[in-house]
Amino acid sequence: MIILKNVYFCQNEKKILKNISLRIKKNKIITLIGPNGAGKSTLIRIILKLQKQSFGKVIYLRKNKIGYVPQKIYLNTPFPITVYKFMKILNNYKKNIIIKNLKKVGVIKLKTRNLNSLSGGEIQKVLLARALLNNPDLLVLDEPTQGMDILGQLKLYQLIHKIKNSLKCSVLIVSHDLNLVMNQTDKVICLNKHICCKGTPKLVSKNKNFIKIFGLIKIRKFAFYNHNHNHKHNF
Ligand SMILES: Nc1ncnc2c1ncn2[C@@H]1O[C@H](COP(=O)(O)OP(=O)(O)OP(=O)(O)O)[C@@H](O)[C@H]1O
Ligand SMILES: [Mg+2]
Numbered sequence: 001m002i003i004l005k006n007v008y009f010c011q012n013e014k015k016i017l018k019n020i021s022l023r024i025k026k027n028k029i030i031t032l033i034g035p036n037g038a039g040k041s042t043l044i045r046i047i048l049k050l051q052k053q054s055f056g057k058v059i060y061l062r063k064n065k066i067g068y069v070p071q072k073i074y075l076n077t078p079f080p081i082t083v084y085k086f087m088k089i090l091n092n093y094k095k096n097i098i099i100k101n102l103k104k105v106g107v108i109k110l111k112t113r114n115l116n117s118l119s120g121g122e123i124q125k126v127l128l129a130r131a132l133l134n135n136p137d138l139l140v141l142d143e144p145t146q147g148m149d150i151l152g153q154l155k156l157y158q159l160i161h162k163i164k165n166s167l168k169c170s171v172l173i174v175s176h177d178l179n180l181v182m183n184q185t186d187k188v189i190c191l192n193k194h195i196c197c198k199g200t201p202k203l204v205s206k207n208k209n210f211i212k213i214f215g216l217i218k219i220r221k222f223a224f225y226n227h228n229h230n231h232k233h234n235f
Contacts, residue, residue, distance in 0.1 A: 020043060
């Protein structure tokens with residue numbers, strides 16, 4: 001769908017991205033992983049045409065519909081805005097489309113809530129629902145699980161995997177935890193200004209460049225357990 005060839009990005013003569021070449025293929029999940037300041041968000045903004053590369057080529061093989069969940073949004077609106085209005089504001093989507101996507105992400109109950117009153121994890125889910133409104137061919141998520149507890153993160157990755165299968169879209173996702181994305185990703189790209197290594201999650205987790213940055217990670221299998229809520233509280 002998209003090809004990057006020898007892309008560089010410089011800011012004030014500082015190289016932020018060096019010689020990035022990669023391909024985003026149809027119906028695949030790619031995870032971008034790297035330390036803080038590695039250039040992950042910058043690379044994403046270049047792919048989304050929100051920023052222009054200094055050198056190199058970004059080739060779009062087709063006209064893609066893109067859904068984007070940014071790393072940060074600034075919610076300093078002077079007036080309150082409900083989740084429903086926030087979903088409608090961009091393209092005046094029809095009510096049934098908004099409801100369908102809020103349901104898909106499991107946040108329909110937040111429809112009439114003020115955006116400013118949501119928890120970090122709830123906001124991330126609303127942003128995901130908003131990114132799905134145009135039935136994207138490519139879903140780009142920049143650290144979508146920030147502010148979520150571990151089970152919430154795992155569930156969100158599973159949901160993204162499900163969405164990818166139902167929409168038949170590609171997903172480009174920034175994550176800091178290879179363990180969590182391990183089972184839900186086709187390819188991992190480890191970035192630290194340049195591409196340190198790339199490949200299947202299993203291969204990357206054993207790569208010496210990856211280990212240098214992230215240390216040796218033990219591949220865990222997550223087990224679900226049923227938490228019984230019959231605690232006796234003595235208040
Ligand atoms: N407009 C800018 N002017 C100057 N430096 C910038 C600008 N945008 C990004 N940078 C720098 O480029 C580097 C990469 O930033 P970027 O936000 O892409 O990193 P990241 O990998 O997404 O980090 P994080 O994991 O913290 O989100 C950082 O050192 C940042 O300070
Ligand atoms: Mg970032």
